[in-house]
Amino acid sequence: EPEVTQTPSHQVTQMGQEVILRCVPISNHLYFYWYRQILGQKVEFLVSFYNNEISEKSEIFDDQFSVERPDGSNFTLKIRSTKLEDSAMYFCASSNIGRPETQYFGPGTRLLVL
């Protein structure tokens, strides 16, 4: 069965450093998403991406965040200057038709900012 993959599974970084989280969506999917879950809190929507542009973003997704689909297979989330409060589990999802129940999620990347 096709699946969304994410790399790395765990990342530790120093405050102020840039990180890039990578996702490989399911190959025929056109809609891409990032969510995050700070430990003990809710899974929160960050951003949705379609047709090479952001279609929606949350208040969390400020100027330090960016997303990109640099080639036909990867979808990345860049955090330009990490803060302690960016420590969280980051989930990527993809969908073929954009309906919520059709979103397939990856296993997540656990980011720890020291």
Add this chain to the structure above:
Amino acid sequence: GDSVTQMEGPVTLSEEAFLTINCTYTATGYPSLFWYVQYPGEGLQLLLKATKADDKGSNKGFEATYRKETTSFHLEKGSVQVSDSAVYFCALTSNRDDKIIFGKGTRLHILP
């Protein structure tokens, strides 16, 4: 704004016990409601859904009924198995966009 509240975990049960994980929501309009499950090392998977009041979603022995009068969508299973050990997330979508609003998740441990 729209939100989901689910019971705190972890929940620990013996095999074959009855499971209930409570979930309530706040939303304007007529949201769709979902339960997702995350097994260790895997992504969130859609477990079941209900799109309108009084609908019952079911899958793998799990059920949940969309109760508009109590704004609830409690997850139930009559007889849990060790393999049901996972984190369960209640969620909703507003039908205005395609973002999913999740609860915090409830970790379930089933003891043999």
